[in-house]
Amino acid sequence: xxxxxxxxxxxxxxxxxxxxxxxxxxxxxxxxxxxxxxxxxxxxxxxxxxxxxxxxxxxxxxxxxxxxxxxxxxxxxxxxxxxxxxxxxxxxxxxxxxxxxxxxxxxxxxxxxxxxxxxxxxxxxxxxxxxxxxxxxxxxxxxxxxxxxxxxxxxxxxxxxxxxxxxxxxxxxxxxxxxxxxxxxxxxxxxxxxxxxxxxxxxxxxxxxxxxxxxxxxxxxxxxxxxxxxxxxxxxxxxxxxxxxxxxxxxxxxxxxxxxxxxxxxxxxxxxxxxxxxxxxxxxxxxxxxxxxxxxxxxxxxxxxxxxxxxxxxxxxxxxxxxxxxxxxxxxxxxxxxxxxxxxxxxxxxxxxxxxxxxxxxxxxxxxxxxxxxxxxxxxxxxxxxxxxxxxxxxxxxxxxxxxxxxxxxxxxxxxxxxxxxxxxxxxxxxxxxxxxxxxxxxxxxxxxxxxxxxxxxxxxxxxxxxxxxxxxxxxxxxxxxxxxxxxxxxxxxxxxxxxxxxxxxxxxxxxxxxxxxxxxxxxxxxxxxxxxxxxxxxxxxxxxxxxxxxxxxxxxxxxxxxxxxxxxxxxxxxxxxxxxxxxxxxxxxxxxxxxxxxxxxxxxxxxxxxxxxxxxxxxxxxxxxxxxxxxxxxxxxxxxxxxxxxxxxxxxxxxxxxxxxxxxxxxxx
Amino acid sequence: xxxxxxxxxxxxxxxxxxxxxxxxxxxxxxxxxxxxxxxxxxxxxxxxxxxxxxxxxxxxxxxxxxxxxxxxxxxxxxxxxxxxxxxxxxxxxxxxxxxxxxxxxxxxxxxxxxxxxxxxxxxxxxxxxxxxxxxxxxxxxxxxxxxxxxxxxxxxxxxxxxxxxxxxxxxxxxxxxxxxxxxxxxxxxxxxxxxxxxx
Numbered sequence: 092x093x094x095x096x097x098x099x100x101x102x103x104x105x106x107x108x109x110x111x112x113x114x115x116x117x118x119x120x121x122x123x124x125x126x127x128x129x130x131x132x133x134x135x136x137x138x139x140x141x142x143x144x145x146x147x148x149x150x151x152x153x154x155x156x157x158x159x160x161x162x163x164x165x166x167x168x169x170x171x172x173x174x175x176x177x178x179x180x181x182x183x184x185x186x187x188x189x190x191x192x193x194x195x196x197x198x199x200x201x202x203x204x205x206x207x208x209x210x211x212x213x214x215x216x217x218x219x220x221x222x223x224x225x226x227x228x229x230x231x232x233x234x235x236x237x238x239x240x241x242x243x244x245x246x247x248x249x250x251x252x253x254x255x256x257x258x259x260x261x262x263x264x265x266x267x268x269x270x271x272x273x274x275x276x277x278x279x280x281x282x283x284x285x286x287x288x289x290x291x292x293x294x295x296x297x298x299x300x301x302x303x304x305x306x307x308x309x310x311x312x313x314x315x316x317x318x319x320x321x322x323x324x325x326x327x328x329x330x331x332x333x334x335x336x337x338x339x340x341x342x343x344x345x346x347x348x349x350x351x352x353x354x355x356x357x358x359x360x361x362x363x364x365x366x367x368x369x370x371x372x373x374x375x376x377x378x379x380x381x382x383x384x385x386x387x388x389x390x391x392x393x394x395x396x397x398x399x400x401x402x403x404x405x406x407x408x409x410x411x412x413x414x415x416x417x418x419x420x421x422x423x424x425x426x427x428x429x430x431x432x433x434x435x436x437x438x439x440x441x442x443x444x445x446x447x448x449x450x451x452x453x454x455x456x457x458x459x460x461x462x463x464x465x466x467x468x469x470x471x472x473x474x475x476x477x478x479x480x481x482x483x484x485x486x487x488x489x490x491x492x493x494x495x496x497x498x499x500x501x502x503x504x505x506x507x508x509x510x511x512x513x514x515x516x517x518x519x520x521x522x523x524x525x526x527x528x529x530x531x532x533x534x535x536x537x538x539x540x541x542x543x544x545x546x547x548x549x550x551x552x553x554x555x556x557x558x559x560x561x562x563x564x565x566x567x568x569x570x571x572x573x574x575x576x577x578x579x580x581x582x583x584x585x586x587x588x589x590x591x592x593x594x595x596x597x598x599x600x601x602x603x604x605x606x607x608x609x610x611x612x613x614x615x616x617x618x619x620x621x622x623x624x625x626x627x628x629x630x631x632x633x634x635x636x637x638x639x640x641x642x643x644x645x646x647x648x649x650x651x652x653x654x655x656x657x658x659x660x661x662x663x664x665x666x667x668x669x670x671x672x673x674x675x676x677x678x679x680x681x682x683x684x685x686x687x688x689x690x691x692x693x694x695x696x697x698x699x700x701x702x703x704x705x706x707x708x709x710x711x712x713x714x715x716x717x718x719x720x721x722x723x724x725x726x727x728x729x730x731x732x733x734x735x736x737x738x739x740x741x742x743x744x745x746x747x748x749x750x751x752x753x754x755x756x757x758x759x760x761x
Numbered sequence: 762x763x764x765x766x767x768x769x770x771x772x773x774x775x776x777x778x779x780x781x782x783x784x785x786x787x788x789x790x791x792x793x794x795x796x797x798x799x800x801x802x803x804x805x806x807x808x809x810x811x812x813x814x815x816x817x818x819x820x821x822x823x824x825x826x827x828x829x830x831x832x833x834x835x836x837x838x839x840x841x842x843x844x845x846x847x848x849x850x851x852x853x854x855x856x857x858x859x860x861x862x863x864x865x866x867x868x869x870x871x872x873x874x875x876x877x878x879x880x881x882x883x884x885x886x887x888x889x890x891x892x893x894x895x896x897x898x899x900x901x902x903x904x905x906x907x908x909x910x911x912x913x914x915x916x917x918x919x920x921x922x923x924x925x926x927x928x929x930x931x932x933x934x935x936x937x938x939x940x941x942x943x944x945x946x947x948x949x950x951x952x953x954x955x956x957x958x959x960x
Contacts (some may be wrong), residue, residue, distance in 0.1 A: 403786040418772035425768040
């Protein structure tokens with residue numbers, strides 16, 4: 092019964108979305124206040140009905156209602172209750188319901204937090220969101236209904252959740268990632284609404300910035316969590332695989348990062364307007380493309396959902412409408428945009444252009460690498476695969492100039508920067524970073540060019556960031572007073588850049604200095620790796636709620652002292668008949684010790700894999716720092732909507748507008 | 762006008778990409794061109810999995826249309842296709858198994874030949890036995906020569922011992938209808954005609 096109610100609730104949500112797509116847009120065109128006023132209640136309605144449908148599906152999982160086909164395919168009575176609740180997004184249909192739920196949350200958030208944005212503009216934004224929503228809801232109801240029943244013959248027990256997904260990381264990874272993906276739909280709606288209205292000014296950029304930031308924060312965390320989960324769960328110590336689906340989440344992130352910077356320029360300096368709009372549209376389009384790639388089964392990936400061509404066709408049609416339509420609108424409207432600001436060759440604008448070019452190039456590299464195998468095959472040239480070496484190499488080439496500009500951008504002024512002052516700073520940063528990296532590199536046991544390059548790059552960022560903060564507070568005389576004066580959004584930028592530096596250290600060290608051994612060990616045996624002694628105490632049988640298996644008990648010694656006691660598991664999930672490794676990891680700031688249990692050999696011996704991964708935590712710590720930086724920026728008073736409304740209304744008077752723009756140039760924070 | 766065309770570029774790029782996406786949707790991502798197509802089955806001499814004393818060579822494919830199905834009891838997807846293959850056998854399709862065992866079972870270590878046979882009997886007893894017989898590819902030598910990348914994979918071999926189709930992944934009703942059936946019918950039609958002309 093509840094499943095039918097859930098289904099019906101989804102239909103109602105679709106109807107609401109259809110109304111949301113019609114009334115407010117029409118009202119905005121006709122200038123009818125009554126029609127525009129429907130936008131908010133309709134958005135809330137869409138959310139409430141979707142939330143109820145989501146609740147119904149969760150309940151079916153909780154109660155083990157195997158008459159619902161989706162539940163029967165993705166759950167089992169032996170599954171612990173918390174995994175039963177997260178199993179809701181363990182398969183295609185349910186994860187799309189989560190996607191739609193999150194979409195409706197964003198829509199409501201726009202409706203609630205944007206009360207001060209002009210009525211007409213808000214109505215258009217919500218209308219566009221409704222329009223996109225119609226596509227999502229239709230797709231779900233027609234091609235992937237999670238409430239389908241298996242009546243009259245239903246199984247006594249379910250087929251269990253994919254064991255890969257029975258992990259804490261997996262509980263929060265998809266929701267965060269979807270928050271990021273779908274969050275870009277808001278930015279997209281703002282861009283389209285502005286294009287329709289023909290009013291792409293700096294207020295548009297200012298309204299879009301907090302939403303872009305929010306989506307970007309979620310996407311950053313989601314991707315980092317995914318990487319952490321893969322490291323822990325897949326059992327061979329890798330943290331990024333250049334898998335098509337990872338790429339699909341990485342592309343919106345790259346474009347989102349470019350958009351964050353480009354929006355800043357558009358807001359402050361009123362330039363790059365058409366470029367910024369294109370980025371805002373692309374971020375969401377790439378999210379949609381990612382969804383298509385994951386859910387159509389068009390590419391081979393560990394993430395693929397069970398696929399059938401009709402679903403793929405439906406999403407492709409949706410893609411054509413949303414992306415094709417918005418790019419057409421862009422092609423028609425963008426030529427009318429005028430950028431009025433002027434700037435010199437050495438200026439912050441130019442640095443940010445560089446940033447955008449490099450990030451876009453990176454996006455293109457990932458896009459090409461992901462789609463090339465497909466294109467190659469469809470052209471009849473045979474199957475090829477584009478592997479990690481290609482991406483790794485390209486990203487080294489792209490990162491070096493990117494980091495070079497990253498240090499220069501914040502140090503430069505808008506409009507024009509004196510070359511000699513910038514040169515002095517850079518010379519100093521360069522000297523410090525190269526000598527520090529060489530000292531560290533030569534001081535270590537083995538010298539690696541890649542690790543040294545990574546160190547140079549991250550110290551370069553570090554020094555330049557410190558210089559920038561010093562330069563900024565120098566004007567205010569006393570140091571602490573100066574530090575207090577810096578805005579949260581400025582600290583956000585500092586943290587974001589430092590996070591990137593931390594991440595580069597992690598990546599460079601892990602790729603250069605990881606050590607691993609595949610060994611055969613009997614209980615009592617011990618091996619040495621990178622100064623650590625791993626001793627196998629024994630392998631014992633293991634019994635969990637829905638799996639059996641073995642656990643290897645390993646003691647680790649360093650310099651004769653016992654360091655830790657690790658238990659690496661190998662689980663056999665009985666219902667799905669699949670084997671999973673649960674690696675045991677001794678976490679450390681400067682290194683991880685990682686043990687994975689392999690196959691049983693004869694005479695009680697086991698195959699084991701042991702890794703020492705230096706600085707790997709820094710990769711995720713860097714991502715976390717970036718996300719915290721994003722949160723700091725988001726907390727900046729500039730984005731409080733009520734204040735914005737006031738400013739927006741005053742800035743329409745020309746002389747006031749000029750004054751406030753001047754004030755911002757002086758503050759000059761990105 | 763020149764400016765407009767610049768702004769049209771993203772749209773055109775997207776349309777180009779979507780053409781490929783559309784095409785890709787209807788082709789199997791796991792499909793690969795087999796290097797063996799239209800060539801003879803490589804030479805081999807391998808025993809029956811159930812009986813070491815029977816040894817097979819390429820001549821087992823002579824004068825008959827055969828599906829050569831690569832499988833193992835450890836392979837989950839293979840279990841899915843067994844019932845459908847059994848149906849095919851009942852319709853008169855000759856199916857020969859190419860059995861190979863993984864070096865080590867991920868859970869329980871190396872298996873004895875006796876255990877392998879027991880497992881095969883059990884599996885085929887449960888899900889149906891589509892095979893006329895099973896060739897035991899002990900060292901995976903024939904699999905290697907055939908370019909097998911995993912299990913299940915299925916080859917359609919013509920009466921002259923030529924490899925005519927190579928499918929990676931399970932054979933189900935849809936795959937059979939779309940990929941195999943037309944070729945199979947054409948071949949068996951030819952075979953009939955030849956028989957009649959001999960008469």
